[in-house]
Amino acid sequence: xxxxxxxxxxxxxxxxxxxxxxxxxxxxxxxxxxxxxxxxxxxxxxxxxxxxxxxxxxxxxxxxxxxxxxxxxxxxxxxxxxxxxxxxxxxxxxxxxxxxxxxxxxxxxxxxxxxxxxxxxxxxxxxxxxxxxxxxxxxxxxxxxxxxxxxxxxxxxxxxxxxx
Amino acid sequence: xxxxxxxxxxxxxxxxxxxxxxxxxxxxxxxxxxxxxxxxxxxxxxxxxxxxxxxxxxxxxxxxxxxxxxxxxxxxxxxxxxxxxxxxxxxxxxxxxxxxxxxxxxxxxxxxxxxxxxxxxxxxxxxxxxxxxxxxxxxxxxxxxxxxxxxxxxxxxxxxxxxxxxxxx
Numbered sequence: 001x002x003x004x005x006x007x008x009x010x011x012x013x014x015x016x017x018x019x020x021x022x023x024x025x026x027x028x029x030x031x032x033x034x035x036x037x038x039x040x041x042x043x044x045x046x047x048x049x050x051x052x053x054x055x056x057x058x059x060x061x062x063x064x065x066x067x068x069x070x071x072x073x074x075x076x077x078x079x080x081x082x083x084x085x086x087x088x089x090x091x092x093x094x095x096x097x098x099x100x101x102x103x104x105x106x107x108x109x110x111x112x113x114x115x116x117x118x119x120x121x122x123x124x125x126x127x128x129x130x131x132x133x134x135x136x137x138x139x140x141x142x143x144x145x146x147x148x149x150x151x152x153x154x155x156x157x158x159x160x161x162x163x164x
Numbered sequence: 165x166x167x168x169x170x171x172x173x174x175x176x177x178x179x180x181x182x183x184x185x186x187x188x189x190x191x192x193x194x195x196x197x198x199x200x201x202x203x204x205x206x207x208x209x210x211x212x213x214x215x216x217x218x219x220x221x222x223x224x225x226x227x228x229x230x231x232x233x234x235x236x237x238x239x240x241x242x243x244x245x246x247x248x249x250x251x252x253x254x255x256x257x258x259x260x261x262x263x264x265x266x267x268x269x270x271x272x273x274x275x276x277x278x279x280x281x282x283x284x285x286x287x288x289x290x291x292x293x294x295x296x297x298x299x300x301x302x303x304x305x306x307x308x309x310x311x312x313x314x315x316x317x318x319x320x321x322x323x324x325x326x327x328x329x330x331x332x333x
Contacts, residue, residue: 051187055187061223069215111296114296129321132322
């Protein structure tokens with residue numbers, strides 16, 4: 001059994017695996033997304049919660065752009081039918097010169113990432129406006145003071161409250 | 165050049181992960197904002213590696229500069245009673261400083277691999293905008309309307325107290 005494991009490990013081309021591909025970018029985006037979730041869950045400060053949201057949105061954008069670069073390439077059958085680039089565009093010239101590694105003809109993933117970026121920036125700007133409004137009222141940005149909607153009639157909450 | 169791309173990818177990924185973990189575990193909010201800004205700049209470097217130079221520029225402008233400034237202003241306006249204070253020492257700022265210097269040094273190396281840089285920029289902006297306005301015009305317009313509504317909402321929330329006082333007078 002160990003010999004089989006060793007032989008299987010030896011058969012893997014580690015040099016080729018180290019070259020960054022779609023999996024590498026997806027794993028990186030996943031890790032950044034998880035870190036964002038952890039910051040949102042663990043952060044007692046409202047500003048850190050918004051930072052966690054930023055991390056999550058950036059991970060989403062990395063996914064879109066990586067998928068667009070590696071999947072939505074000129075070699076795929078889908079894009080050979082639908083192309084928006086004219087023959088005289090600079091992309092065809094660059095592709096003929098062999099300059100780029102990624103020759104995608106339909107950057108829809110980038111458009112999606114652009115829209116996510118814009119809406120994310122709007123959302124975060126609104127969040128910081130709300131944080132300022134909360135600070136003006138409560139003089140703190142701690143999440144534990146935001147208990148206006150907390151019900152005092154719930155017996156489970158009374159048992160677990162601990163004076164918080 | 166592929167080896168250089170791989171090395172730069174792994175270094176940028178390490179910067180992203182280290183700054184993310186630093187932001188997660190550090191108590192001082194200001195240092196967390198600096199590490200988050202470093203992650204946003206590293207992500208823009210990843211966009212350059214993926215061939216999305218236009219989006220990388222947008223990432224740098226919107227996230228790396230704009231959102232960082234908004235975060236810092238929000239900390240300044242809401243952090244008067246913070247007893248921890250801003251920890252401006254070499255220990256806490258060493259990682260963001262080193263990462264920031266590295267990002268600014270490697271961006272020319274990333275761009276250097278594109279020998280037809282001018283052509284690529286014109287492609288990225290021209291065809292990208294064509295697709296945006298031609299096929300995705302509705303979502304783009306919707307985002308604009310959303311910006312407008314959010315701006316009105318923020319102004320209303322922040323000036324509500326003043327409006328109430330004026331009405332009571």
